[in-house]
Amino acid sequence: MKIALGGDNNAFKLKGIIKEHLENQGFDIDDYGCHSEDAVDYPDVAYEVAQAISEEKADRGILICGTGIGVSIAANKYPGVRAALAHDVYSAERAQLSNNAQILTMGAQIVGDQVAKKVVDAYLNVEWAEGSKRKVDKIIEQEKQFVSENLQDVVTKGC
Incomplete structure (x- = not known):
């Protein structure tokens, strides 16, 4: 499964942790940035990931900013894209099972590293039925x- 991954500078550290976690599981990752702790506007990254999903360059997307709210709002402006904010396992599962969300969003200032990994795993390990x-x-x-x-x-x- 190909994953489009992106985040702003507030999510730089967590994005790196999630990227490594997913690569260790054998996922193919396209990293849309940001690639340093320099300031990046979250809509720019969110639009790139949403476009990748829309153009079927990736199967699913993960976006991270400070709260997860900004990237969720931005990604949902892209026609045909459904992005869902989740900070817990149940919500992450339901994002996919109930809503067929192509993008999971999270807040780096809301969830810790271990919870974020579990949320990502829950989202990626279910299919829309x-x-x-x-x-x-x-x-x-x-x-x-x-x-x-x-x-x-x-x-x-x-x-």
């Missing part, structure tokens, strides 16, 4: 409708 397919389909359809309407506005109004 389409149990909530009707609900996920509603999300997808609403997004398609919104994107379609806005594209029509751009074409019509020239904005």
Whole structure:
């Protein structure tokens, strides 16, 4: 399984720990940064990981910032992407089982290293069984409708 991994400077240390943890398990990792403790805006990294998921360059994504909230909001702006914030094993499992979330987000200032590893493992070790397919389909359809309407506005109004 190919994992798109990214984080801002607040998550630099934890991202490295998660990357090593996943590589030790044999996962193929694409690291979208950041690659130092220099300041990086979390939306930039989140958009890169979301784009990789959207273009099917990775099977799943993991994004980390200080709280996990910022990268979650940013990634969810990318059409077709579902990112879920989880700081515990149960939520991480449900992100995949109930919502078919392609991206897991976490906060480096919220979870410790060992908990983060368990959360990541819980997320990656389950597959969507389409149990909530009707609900996920509603999300997808609403997004398609919104994107379609806005594209029509751009074409019509020239904005």
